[in-house]
Amino acid sequence: MFRGREGERELLNGVLDAGTGVVLVDGAAGTGKTRLLAEVAALAAHRGFEVATAQDELDQPFLLARLAERRPQSPTLVVLDDLHLAEPGTLAALRALLPASTHEKVVWLLARRCGEGADRLFAAAAVRGAVRVELRPLADNAITELVADLAGGIPDQDLRALASTAQGNPAALNSLFKALSEDGQVEIRGEHASLRGDRSPRQTESLLRERVSSLSGKARHLLQVASVLGPRFEPGDVAEMLASSTAILLPALDEVISAGVVTSLEDRLAFRHELLWRLVADSVPPPVRRALHREAGEMLLGRGDSAVTAAQHLLHGAQRGDVRSIDGLVAAAIAVLWNAPDAAAELAVRALELTDQASASLVHRTVIAVRALIAAGKLTAAQALAQDALSRQVSPEPAAKLRHCVATTTLLGAQHAESVEITEVLLEEPDLLPELVPWVEITRMMALLGHDRRRAEELAEAVVRTHTGSPDDVLATALAVLAAIARDTGQPGAALELAREAAQSVTSHDLCAYPQLLLATILSGLREFSDADSVVRRARSGPSAVVTKELMVAVVQARILLQAGRIEEAAVEARSALSVAEETGHSALVAPALAVLAMVAIHTGDLPAAIEHVERYRGRVPVDGIIFSRAYYQWADVLVAYVGHGLDKALGLLTDEYPGLVTSGLFAEEPRAAGWFVRRALEAKDERLAKAVVDRVERLSEENPGFRGVAAAALHARGLLDSDASLLELASQQHRDLWARANAAEDLGVLLTASTDRSASVKALENALGLYREIGASRDSARVLGRLRKLGRRRRAAPVRPASGWSSLDDTERAIANLVAKGQTNRQISTQLFMSPHTVNFHLRKIFRKLGISSRVELVMRSRDDQ
Template sequence: MPMMLFGREPQVRLLQSAADEAAAGRGSATLVEGESGIGKSALLDTVAAYCDRLGMRVLRAAGEQLEQDLPFAVAGACLDVLTTGGEPGRARVAALLRGEGADRQPGAAGHDFVVTEAMLDLVDEWCADGPVAVIVDDVQWADPQSIVVLHRLCRGIGQYPLLVVISAAPEPRGEAMGALVRSMVAKGAQRMTLSPLAQQAAAELVEAAVGAPAGPQLARLVAAVGGHPLYLAELVAGLVRDGALRISGGRAETDLDTPPAASLQAMIMSRLGPLPAPTKAVLHKAAALGGPVDLPLLAAVLDLPVLELADACAAATGAGLLVETEAGLQFRHDLIRQGLAVQTPSPVRDALHLRAAQVLMDRGADVEQIAEHLAQADHAEHGQWLMDVAPQLTVRAPALAVTLLRAAAADAADEATATSLHIALIRALLWAGQTDEAEQILHDQLAAYQSSAVRTQLLELRMDGYFRQGRLQQAAAAGEDAARLAPVHPGRLFGFAAVCRLLLGEFGEGDRLAGEALRSGLASGDAVAQAYGHNTLAVLRFAQNRVQEALDLNADAMRALDHTDGGLIVDPLVVRAMCLFAQDHPAELDQVLDAAMRRNHDTGGFYLTTAQLLRANVLFLRGRWDDALAEIRTSLDSPDPLCQAPALHGLAAMVAMHRGQTRTLDAELATLATSTPLETRFTAPLRWAHSLAAETDSGPGTALDILYPLWEQPPTFSPRCIGYRLCADLARFAHAAGDTARLQVLVDTTAELLTGQPIASLEGTVAFCRGLRHDDPSQLLAAAASFARAEWPLYEGYAREYAAVVLAGDGRLKPARDELASAVALYTGLDAARDIDRARARARQAGIRQGVRGPRGRPKHGWAALSDTEYKVAMAVAEGRSNPDIAAQMFLSPRTVQSHVSSILAKLGLRSRVEIAVGAATAEHREAMAGRRAPDGEPAR
């Protein structure tokens, strides 16, 4: 057993057991905590070796203090993405880390999301091939982006053959690291704290090191060290080195009364004593440079032959200061590097880093590697190189770019250089999300420079910055100001401003600016301006319920977009999906939504959450509520620049209300729900859910008052051409409250809408409103037939429920019972317990006797409880397919598939994907599937 593992047998067994479980298909995560030198790295080495013996793919990395500002440094090293080995997934991640495609993204957050998703997909693919172990040491030094990757890996880890073991120093911790620890613990991760060794374990360690048990005096020295493994090892090594240890009478003894050094670091540094002065000098300079010891780089920096350095490193290795690892030559412990580095004077450290940066420039090294060294110097250098690489460095290491550009701009030799550096700094700050500082510098620069070319650049940057902060009024004004300076492409700026006005609901201004963009684009042949103009006008026509005109303009926008290089704040695919949604074109809608989601997912686009929200709404209407909830869970993890989370929460709350899972909304969501619709974007679903809660708590009149404003004055992004989805509930509330006036308005307004939008779901809505207004069963049954054609089962259930009540009132009890049974069956398929209870209560009041019990509720557990989508996912999992593979086949995102797998495991009472495969072969599964299949072999539901 390695010396550092004495007394750690329980921890070793726990981690080996976790590895065995992961190899069997049930993953887990463990956080190992402890002070420096307590044995964390040795424990991770042991578990890595054990995983390797089990045949697991072992992914290993460690955090480096000097790489904290380098995005995905730890995650990239762990996945070894630079060694692609022909793997497309690795090659894609490597390309993303080089910044490829980042020019199409709105900022670092979008790019980070794309890289994170690509890394998760890669691990997912590996897990489909066999068990994987992710082992990361010194996570306290990890960059925030890598911490997010680790956080996402640990989510739902139990369903994968995946072991995650990370080690970290104890508090204090940064915000990202603290959040990771809290998340891991909340999700069931094992938390393992390494304390100093017990007295017996410390004695065994010393005995193993010297070959004999300790005598009384040595035992007292050992006790004084306090059970710290590294300190104990160094104590013994120092005593041996100094000739202060003897073996007598079968015991190891010493004459020293106190440890030869007062601290662990001093004890470690004592290893330097016997080394020649030139070797010590090399070690000091290598430590000052940080990270692994790169012999060729160190030789170039010190202007020494590599062979001479190799001899010095060999001597240091013999003294136990350096070690050979898979990653190359490294200091044996970071305490050694730190102790040597602090002894190097600051001016010397600066000179070393600047020289290293120059050597790396001459080599053509990665810009972020060069920037790491430049950032360690106390003064700015290489300003021209920095200006040349600023766009690339901003994408690959925005925090480093900000640090270097800020220093270089402050020390610029002339005004022109200072201006260029300030513009690059503003871009880097905006990319990194540091908008306050960017805005201040912009303000200062605009006041200082009157050149139209410079002012145009600055105004475009200010426009971009305001947009990223959601300050759309200011963004639109900045865009118009920049356009009026007659730049090369004024149409693009007018188009940008038009989008901002549109998002603000200022349709008149948006229309005017979109027209300006289109005229300019057509005159100059600028496809970007044309795409802005056509797409914005398409959204405006959609908001005016002129859906066909919107589709025609959208087609023009898509043609123009084919001739652009991306990077726009428009997405014609999403607009097309909205139009198809309004026209009841389900097949084409699904294809367009899938394309929109994939493009936004792969490019970090603005409209990923928009597309996901639209798909969740479609799934809700089609009665695929479990699928809608899976989409919502995925969407809440996506970037949300347009702040659409309230709509997602509201849609989930609506499902919960119908299923009787809650009577009231969360207080914070309820506050959002009752905000003025015209002042608060994307809260209509929350308000809708709030009205459903009010129907039970306060009565239909209150529910009507809450919901009706959304129809009376439709929100910007829910015009009546799609907002008519509200009308079935509005009509129910108005009918129950006896509000014939508003019920008649619903009849008239939906009928008017139908003349320009003759689709089945709207036909059903008009007939339903008329049927309730006049208590006409024929209209209600016509509504049911239309909703059935549209495949909107909830609303078909409404129509049949109310038809049953009216028929019973006319004394037609047999058809009333039939319609009630059909309504309850539809609600049962949705698991809509609230609607079942309401329908049965109203039927009893109307004198309808069902005679026999209606259909049983949908099972909550077992194979029969799975939705059709969940069943298909389960079968794909049973075939051993990865989430990305399943996602591509089923037109879902990998994260949505993961959400479905979590739901499947919960319903089946299983713990892993392996158990799903085993369960698919059981008699219970075959029996459940026989019940859910229709005679033609299609799903019965």
């Protein structure tokens, strides 16, 4: 296809219609002059014209001689290309021939490379009315069409950006795509073309390198300095680094823009493609590049620009003992400590590596590096660095900061006793920095919560009594500690009130959102899922991105998803949290993730996994008690023991190891546990245990009348104990989570099997089966199917969705697909659907597999087709 010259061809067609005239074609090299002349010659021949053309510039004089000797007998098209190469005599003869032929049926089609010769001929012809055709760079739409022709598919944005380096020149585009083809760089998926990133583009790089090499020396030097500043750069920054001015650099800037190497954006200039930027950057020798980075960083620091931007250069260019550059790295690390902890850790550690061991700033920079490593979740490295520094002579103030850092890492590593010991010794020091005191107190309270509940409660109550006035973080922590203790001792009303107050008292993001996340766990336990999701969403979107907070959010979100019946998503969140917690040394967050996975495994019938998860967290003494209550872990242990080893083993645990479980706060944190315990007690004919459970959950319901989840649990437990079908039916309607509702429906169905009319029993069991299937509780579904078979009702296995296509997507997958089709990112989707970005990514992978696609672009196209 001959793309983008429709206007020129229409004009030339008009000249052929007239049968006489002179057309002057101007164009830069590669703009398609020869192709246009060939197209017009073919068209003229088809229309009956005699076409006379010279083979090259040497043949031009002979052609003119032949034309001068004879009078054309039919309409004739004379085509002369590359007249910028013609000899002066040829041009003179042509100037003489043109006026003499105006009365004949002759169309002259004359072409040259613009600005390179034949100026007098073209000027004279223009004066006599010749038609001018200037071949400009192809328009954007024509470029897209031509790129699609060359690539074999609709180009994506990255491929179009690379094509833009050709500046709309068809020949340059052809050369580029020939090189890409030789490199095997173009990948076709369906109707779409994109660049591959897994192969070395040697031919393409060679072509682009030639383009850069053809520039003047000043232009190349400008590009090399600009490449150090990044893919996008301010021309003023380049001028400053070259000790020049933008005005002086203007010719070189024009040259690199005209060559298609650089383009102009609204606020700055940019390399047209990353390949070009990388090629230019790689052309700068490493020692020179480091020096340029250092100069760029110091330039930015010197005029007060962002320390973070400056640090990006100093990270590459700073040298040992370079105080100004190292201070820039430290300033940048502090600036991004909370919202980009990984970057902060890299900057701070690099600054420390460049610091002389004799420097007075060594200890201060060590403190910053340790704090940044903790924020980035690199607890082992942080602790080792702090203890190494403390093994040397360190003044009291930085020593206290480093010891507090060690207390923090031991707390997060579930070494609660060690953390308590370090913080209490620190608080006894008379000269402890005033700004450090609150954080040491906070760490001590949190460590005591995992180590000594009585002392934690006493200390928290003392803080609440003495901290009056405006909210502060010590008060928020104390309130959260009291809320956790109230939750665990069966005071859900007090726990919820304290947790709300704690969440409102937080003033700093340094607390890693613990008070907010504790509030979310209490709300979710009470089955107030909407409120819990809102709290988690606020915590997730807060200003802090430290790894500890991200892990805590993931763990809490996993249990909320599990309690809400979204088992598969809960497993994804919990596995992700467990992997990161183990990798980073966050031992305090391993047990919560394992507990969620144990519950998931029970629901899905994976008994070996459930047993493994429980055995792993049982070995962690004491088990959590900070994120989830210890009762939650104990119940999971009893539940797994029952499924794996039978009733005697489960009740033995209840008697020997967890005698206080029934009287704890479990039934407010997990209302569905009440029915489970009554069911097991009746199975064992242990009426005392059954009555104890019913008494406990009914008392919780009476003392907390506003909690509907606990009220439903009380109805469920009493209905089981009294064999009251009406109470069980009411519980199946009022339970706030699907699993508990299904349990109540199943219990109702089992109770009604003794009646003469078994249809009501079947109905209740089928209701339970539908609920179990909805949440993916395959083990429970299998049990109910067995009950239905005994009643003579054969139910097929769960309706199987198609393996592929849109109909194979479930509701969550369809919702995500629709939001992707609207252009939303994973993070935006996660906010709307109350799930983490990696949960969204998990669903996207399933969607891609079911639809047989591999990219978001294909999903958008398939979605539009479906609509």
